[in-house]
Amino acid sequence: MINGGHYEIKEPTERQPLLGHSSDPSDTEPIQAIPRPDLRTSPESALVDVQSEEDASAGSGESTDIDRYYNPAQHRDLEHPTSNLDTLIHLLKGNIGTGILAMPDAFKNAGLYVGLFGTMILGAICTHCMHMLVKCSHELCRRRQVPSLSFSEVCYSAFETGPIGLRKYALLARQIINIFLCITQLGFCCVYFVFVAVNIRDVVAHYYEEISVRYYLLAMLIPMISLNLLKNLKYLTPVSLFASVLTVSGLAVTFHYMLHDLPKTNTVNGFAGWSTLPLYFGTAIYAFEGIGVVLPLENNMKTPQDFGGPFGVLNTGMVIVACLYTSIGFFGYLKYGDSVKGSITLSLPPEDILAQSVRLIMAVAIFLSYGLQFYVPINIVGPWFNGFFRSESQRFSDAGLRIALVVFTFLLAAIIPNLAPIISLVGAVSSSTLALIFPPLIEIVTFWPNKLGTNYWVLWKDVAIMIFGILGFVFGTYSSIAQILNPDI
Numbered sequence: 001m002i003n004g005g006h007y008e009i010k011e012p013t014e015r016q017p018l019l020g021h022s023s024d025p026s027d028t029e030p031i032q033a034i035p036r037p038d039l040r041t042s043p044e045s046a047l048v049d050v051q052s053e054e055d056a057s058a059g060s061g062e063s064t065d066i067d068r069y070y071n072p073a074q075h076r077d078l079e080h081p082t083s084n085l086d087t088l089i090h091l092l093k094g095n096i097g098t099g100i101l102a103m104p105d106a107f108k109n110a111g112l113y114v115g116l117f118g119t120m121i122l123g124a125i126c127t128h129c130m131h132m133l134v135k136c137s138h139e140l141c142r143r144r145q146v147p148s149l150s151f152s153e154v155c156y157s158a159f160e161t162g163p164i165g166l167r168k169y170a171l172l173a174r175q176i177i178n179i180f181l182c183i184t185q186l187g188f189c190c191v192y193f194v195f196v197a198v199n200i201r202d203v204v205a206h207y208y209e210e211i212s213v214r215y216y217l218l219a220m221l222i223p224m225i226s227l228n229l230l231k232n233l234k235y236l237t238p239v240s241l242f243a244s245v246l247t248v249s250g251l252a253v254t255f256h257y258m259l260h261d262l263p264k265t266n267t268v269n270g271f272a273g274w275s276t277l278p279l280y281f282g283t284a285i286y287a288f289e290g291i292g293v294v295l296p297l298e299n300n301m302k303t304p305q306d307f308g309g310p311f312g313v314l315n316t317g318m319v320i321v322a323c324l325y326t327s328i329g330f331f332g333y334l335k336y337g338d339s340v341k342g343s344i345t346l347s348l349p350p351e352d353i354l355a356q357s358v359r360l361i362m363a364v365a366i367f368l369s370y371g372l373q374f375y376v377p378i379n380i381v382g383p384w385f386n387g388f389f390r391s392e393s394q395r396f397s398d399a400g401l402r403i404a405l406v407v408f409t410f411l412l413a414a415i416i417p418n419l420a421p422i423i424s425l426v427g428a429v430s431s432s433t434l435a436l437i438f439p440p441l442i443e444i445v446t447f448w449p450n451k452l453g454t455n456y457w458v459l460w461k462d463v464a465i466m467i468f469g470i471l472g473f474v475f476g477t478y479s480s481i482a483q484i485l486n487p488d489i
Contacts, residue, residue: 072141072148081302084313090297091290091317093244096324097188098195098366099287100251101343102423103325104332106287108340110280111271115329119284123322125465126288129439130314132462133291134298134307136439136446148299151292151434152177155442162445178380180433184289186409187426188373192366193217193224193413194422199345199363206350213417217410220367225406228374229399239368246365250345251328253358257348258331268337279424279483282476286427287325291435342420377405421483428476436469 082090107115137149140157149157152174159170197216205211272280294314298307307313333340336347345362348355382398389397416422440462444452452458 070142070145072138072146076147076299076304082297082300083302084306087297087301087307087313088317091293091313092320094293094297095288095290095317095321096247097287097369098191098343099283099289099423099427100325100328101195101254101345101362102283102420103287103329104336104340104344104347105342105420106280106283107329107333108338109272109276109283111269111273112265112330112333113270114272114277115280115333116326118280119326119329120322122281122284123288123318123325125468126285126291126435127315127318127322129435129465130291130294130318131308132439132443133294134314136442137295137298139446149295151181151295154295155438158442158446163448166445177434177438180430181292182377182380184292184426184430184434185373185376186405186412187422187430189370189406189409190412190416191419191422191426192370192373193220193409194417194419195343196220196363196367197413197417198419199343199359202346202350203356203359206356214414217414217417221407221410224367224370224410225403227368227371228402228406230371231398240372243365243368246361246368250358250362250365253354253361254328254344254348255331257355258328258335258344262331262334263337265334268334276479278428278472278475278479279421281432281472282424282426282428282480283420284325284427285431285435285472285476286423288321289427289431289435290321291439342418342423346419374402374405378402381405416484418484418487421480421487424476425480425484428473428480432469432473432476436472437466440465440469 103119106119109115110118133151133154136158137154140154140161141147141149143161144157155177156170156174159166159173161167194213194217197213197220201210201213201216297313298304301307301313309315328344332344332347336344339347341347343362345359348358350356378401382401385401386394386397413422444459444462447458
C-alpha cells in the first residue's frame with residue numbers, strides 16, 4: 001500500500017486470501033520496487049499489500065506492446081524471498097487443516113469408489129483454478145505495470161480493464177470477494193470451536209460422565225477471546241509452529257489406527273447415493289480450499305517461474321495434498337464404514353489411551369490455530385469498523401470488534417454443534433465460490449474477447465467449471481442445511 005511514497009506491508013495467515021486496502025486517492029506517485037516480508041518467519045502464507053486499490057485500477061484495456069515486455073517478477077524487490085522448498089511447505093500447510101480429518105465422512109456420503117475418483121477429479125479442478133488465478137494475475141500486473149496483486153485486486157482489475165459494460169461492477173466484485181473471504185474464515189472459526197469442544201467432550205465422557213457440548217464451548221470462550229486479543233501476527237508464529245507439530249503427530253497416529261486390520265472393500269458402499277452426494281462435495285471442497293495462499297506464495301518466491309509448469313511447486317504440492325486427502329478418506333471410510341463420524345479422531349477406539357491422546361492433541365492444535373484463521377476477517381472488517389471512531393478510541397474499538405467476532409463464532413457453534421454439516425455448509429457456500437466460481441469468471445473477464453482460445457474453448461471450459469461450482473453451491477448448501485435441521489436424515 002502506498003503511503004507518502006512508501007509501502008506498508010501486512011501479513012495474513014493460513015489459507016488466508018489476499019486483501020485489498022484503500023489508500024489516499026490523491027497519491028499518484030509511480031510504483032516502485034518494494035521489499036516483501038519473509039514467509040519463512042511463519043508457517044502460514046504471508047499476505048502482502050503491494051499497492052493501493054486505486055493504483056491497481058489505473059489504466060484499462062488489453063495489454064499493449066509495451067506491457068508485454070513488463071515482467072512482474074523482475075520488479076519484485078524481495079527482502080527475504082522464499083525457496084521452492086519453503087513455498088512447497090507453506091502450500092501444504094495452507095491446504096491441510098480440519099478438512100482432512102473430515103474426509104472419511106465425505107467418502108461415506110459419496111461411496112468408496114465415487115469418493116476415490118471424485119476427490120482426485122476435484123483436486124485437479126481446484127489446482128487448475130489456482131493456475132488460472134496466477135495466470136490472470138500476471139496478465140493484469142503487466143497491464144497495470146505493478147509487481148503483484150492480491151486476490152481482491154486481481155478481481156477488481158479484471159473487471160476494471162475488462163469489457164466496458166462490466167467496468168462499473170469492479171468495486172462490487174472486489175467487495176463480494178472480501179465478503180466471501182470473511183464468510184469463509186469465520187466459518188472455519190466456527191468449525192474450530194465445534195471440533196475442539198466435541199473432541200474434549202468425548203474424552204471426558206469416556207472417563208467421567210457426558211455433558212452437553214455447549215458447556216465445553218462456553219468453557220473455551222474466555223481463553224479464545226484472550227488468544228485473539230493478540231494483534232501482532234508474529235506473536236502467533238511460535239503458537240502456529242507448535243500447532244503444526246501437534247497436527248503432524250496426530251495424523252501419524254491416526255494413520256496407524258486406520259491401516260491396522262482393514263476390512264475388505266465390499267464391506268462398504270461403492271456409491272452411497274445421489275441424495276448425500278452434495279454433502280460430499282461440500283466437505284471435499286472445504287478441505288481443498290487453499291486458493292487464497294496461491295498468490296502470496298508465488299509473489300514471494302525467489303524463482304517464481306518454478307511455481308507453475310507440469311512439475312512446478314503448485315502441481316507438486318497439490319498432488320501431495322490430493323493423495324493425503326484421498327488416502328485418509330479412503331482408508332478411514334473403509335476402516336470404520338458408515339459409523340465414521342464427522343472427524344476421524346472421533347471414530348478412534350475410546351478404550352485406547354493413545355487414541356484419546358490423539359483427540360486431545362488435535363483439539364489443542366486446532367484451538368491454537370483459531371487465531372490465524374481469525375486474522376483475515378479482522379483485517380477486512382477492522383479498518384472499516386475503526387473508521388467510525390476517533391484515533392484515540394480505536395484501541396478500544398478494535399478490542400471490542402475482536403471480542404464481538406469471537407462471541408459471534410461461539411454463538412453460531414453453540415446453535416449448531418454438529419461438526420459434519422457445518423463443514424459441508426462452509427465448503428458449499430464460501431469455498432466453492434472462491435475456489436470454483438470466481439477464478440474462471442476472472443479468466444473470462446480478463447481475456448475477453450480475443451484470448452479465449454480457438455472457437456472459444458477456454459470460455460466453454462470456464463463456463464463448465466462455473467456451472468459445476470454453482471450446482472455444488474446450491475445443492476451442497478441445501479443438503480447441509482437440511483442435515484442441520486434434521487440430523488437423523
